[in-house]
Amino acid sequence: MTAMDLRVFRQPVQVGFFEADVKLRMSPPAYWRLLQNAAGSHATLLSAATEELRRSGQTWMLSKMRLDIHRHVLLGENLNIETWPSTKIKGARAYRDFVIKDAAGLICASASSLWVIVDLASRKPVRIPESIIALCHDPGYTIPPLEEAPLTRTQAPTLEQNYQAYWSDADQNEHVNNVTMIRWAVDALPLSFLETHELAWAEAHYRAEVSIGDTVTLRTEFDGLTLRQEVLKQDTLVALIHSTWRASDPPLVAP
Numbered sequence: 001m002t003a004m005d006l007r008v009f010r011q012p013v014q015v016g017f018f019e020a021d022v023k024l025r026m027s028p029p030a031y032w033r034l035l036q037n038a039a040g041s042h043a044t045l046l047s048a049a050t051e052e053l054r055r056s057g058q059t060w061m062l063s064k065m066r067l068d069i070h071r072h073v074l075l076g077e078n079l080n081i082e083t084w085p086s087t088k089i090k091g092a093r094a095y096r097d098f099v100i101k102d103a104a105g106l107i108c109a110s111a112s113s114l115w116v117i118v119d120l121a122s123r124k125p126v127r128i129p130e131s132i133i134a135l136c137h138d139p140g141y142t143i144p145p146l147e148e149a150p151l152t153r154t155q156a157p158t159l160e161q162n163y164q165a166y167w168s169d170a171d172q173n174e175h176v177n178n179v180t181m182i183r184w185a186v187d188a189l190p191l192s193f194l195e196t197h198e199l200a201w202a203e204a205h206y207r208a209e210v211s212i213g214d215t216v217t218l219r220t221e222f223d224g225l226t227l228r229q230e231v232l233k234q235d236t237l238v239a240l241i242h243s244t245w246r247a248s249d250p251p252l253v254a255p
Helices: 027-046 050-054 176-189 191-196
Strands: 009-014 056-068 079-085 094-101 108-118 159-164 197-208 215-223 226-233 236-247
Touching: 009 027, 027 056, 027 094, 027 108, 027 176, 159 176, 159 226, 176 191, 176 197, 176 226, 176 236, 191 197
Parallel strands: none
Antiparallel strands: 009 079, 056 108, 056 197, 079 094, 094 108, 159 215, 197 236, 215 226, 226 236
């Protein structure tokens, strides 16, 4: 396989029971998880997976991620995830983009993410290797960009939910993984809202680590169908999540 062949990674997936919500749509945490699984598989092919970096005392950490859902996919659908290191890469910041296509080849969702390689001892970012930079690519899709500036914090939150981090919430870096935080953000919303709305887009900025046993507070502020959420560990800001939702159809039927 040539370097050019490696630039865009394609992974077929099927929406299973554990990826679907009660309306049979793929859930927001499932989008987050499947996209990152594809990113991890691609990184393995590029000899830049987390397992390999850890041998050098380093690891990948997700800093930001944005997901735009054009059409919610349903239980049983066959999909293809495409992902590539974006040409937006700069210094210690590695951007990776994604599209999700349905069986007809139509784009159902797109995503952009920002990653850093972190030294495990110092917890400081290190420069992206030239071998990764050389594989950066732009296949020509329109991917909504990440916010460069920090997301705004909540000003007058109307909901507050506490969570404790458990063993199953953590990843191999021994901190709560970003998919768990998206699950917390969704589960903090009123049932009446979730029953009548679906996610249009969401962007998360991760600021600090949460360890097993920690307790965090998730605050939610509504501005119409736009939500601002923040995760706090005592006085430390852990994550900021902005999202927009839209009215959903009646319960869906799987294909």
